[in-house]
Amino acid sequence: MNLRRIIALTAKERKQMMREPSNIAVGILLPIMMLLIFGYGMTMDIRNIDLAIVHHGQSPAVSNVIAHFNNSKYFSVDVYHSTLEAEEAIRSHHADAALFLPDDFEAHLLKGDASVQIVSNATNASIARIYENSIRTVFMQAAAAALPPSGTTSNAGVRVINRLWFNEKNDSRCFMVPGVIVLIMSLIGCMLTALQMAKEYEHGNMESMFVTPMTSGEILIAKMINNYILGMIGLGISLIAARWLFDVPFRGSLLILLIGASMFLILQMSVGLVISSVTKSQFISCQLSLFISFLPVMMLSGFLWEIPNMPDAVQYFTYLVPGRYFVDFMQSIMLVGNVWSNILTNMAGMVIFTLILLILAKLKNPKRLTGGGI
Numbered sequence: 001m002n003l004r005r006i007i008a009l010t011a012k013e014r015k016q017m018m019r020e021p022s023n024i025a026v027g028i029l030l031p032i033m034m035l036l037i038f039g040y041g042m043t044m045d046i047r048n049i050d051l052a053i054v055h056h057g058q059s060p061a062v063s064n065v066i067a068h069f070n071n072s073k074y075f076s077v078d079v080y081h082s083t084l085e086a087e088e089a090i091r092s093h094h095a096d097a098a099l100f101l102p103d104d105f106e107a108h109l110l111k112g113d114a115s116v117q118i119v120s121n122a123t124n125a126s127i128a129r130i131y132e133n134s135i136r137t138v139f140m141q142a143a144a145a146a147l148p149p150s151g152t153t154s155n156a157g158v159r160v161i162n163r164l165w166f167n168e169k170n171d172s173r174c175f176m177v178p179g180v181i182v183l184i185m186s187l188i189g190c191m192l193t194a195l196q197m198a199k200e201y202e203h204g205n206m207e208s209m210f211v212t213p214m215t216s217g218e219i220l221i222a223k224m225i226n227n228y229i230l231g232m233i234g235l236g237i238s239l240i241a242a243r244w245l246f247d248v249p250f251r252g253s254l255l256i257l258l259i260g261a262s263m264f265l266i267l268q269m270s271v272g273l274v275i276s277s278v279t280k281s282q283f284i285s286c287q288l289s290l291f292i293s294f295l296p297v298m299m300l301s302g303f304l305w306e307i308p309n310m311p312d313a314v315q316y317f318t319y320l321v322p323g324r325y326f327v328d329f330m331q332s333i334m335l336v337g338n339v340w341s342n343i344l345t346n347m348a349g350m351v352i353f354t355l356i357l358l359i360l361a362k363l364k365n366p367k368r369l370t371g372g373g374i
Helices: 003-018 021-041 060-071 083-091 105-111 125-146 173-202 205-210 216-244 254-279 282-300 312-320 322-335 340-363
Strands: 049-054 075-080 097-100 117-120
Touching: 003 216, 021 173, 021 216, 049 060, 049 083, 049 125, 060 075, 060 105, 060 125, 075 083, 083 097, 083 117, 097 125, 105 125, 117 125, 173 216, 173 254, 173 282, 173 322, 216 254, 216 340, 254 282, 254 322, 254 340, 282 312, 282 322, 322 340
Parallel strands: 049 075, 049 097
Antiparallel strands: 097 117
């Protein structure tokens, strides 16, 4: 390795990168766009549930239940006096769920044998369960408030205190934004590197380097340095937006986060180098980058769907997805803090993948015309 040659080649790569506005767009504009789209447009929080409350007689207890739901920011309430009307509202999608209160609700509540029915539109089963739990929670609060101090029900003397750790606001953005940062790092590291290397092959620039004293290792390092800087700029923009735009807490060490992010970015750049050395085509490199890097991170890393809920075979396959380790690392260090067992486990996984991919990139890029590479 010759440091002077690496510095010279890095300067050449930087000038070449600056001539391509698309490279800057991927590194700077793409993180901003993805954070805005995922942070504001893609949320798992359930709000504005259209709830139909059905009752056949007015009473203070019924009014109290309706008031509790009206005062909740999660519900939009319509009151019906007919079961058929409420059923039709659910069928026609004017209501997401219905709460059926029995006749003489207040009398049953005081005696402790009040029984209510919750009906949800279960077209989406996961959302229906959230509807049901939300309705049950607010109803229990309303029922408790409607009881006199001396009232006795089956729930008398029972007090439930809910606490949320690490995401006190129960805001899905705190869970989503760290995963979006992983997606951004994957795209910048893998796709941008693969496109740049494939472009060199397509334009025949590699042949010009064959006659120079530069080694293949020096060429690969120079290719990665500028993309690393661009990726870290994208990370900085993402962290600033996460903290000040989406109010995502940051409880861990910034230095540890930068070390882990650097390792994952190098890993993704290594994937890009391997892809470009195999395909030597910008179009195919772009498609493979999305298929090998972006989609597994989105689908199989735990970013959108919990890994324990996946089939066993898929759960084992996720260990082959490097993004799994970085998603867990980012969510833990941002929301929980420096949990060393988690940090060391995920770092070890990323280090192993990085070493394997760097070796593959070096082997697939020998400095010769034959053998499929430099």
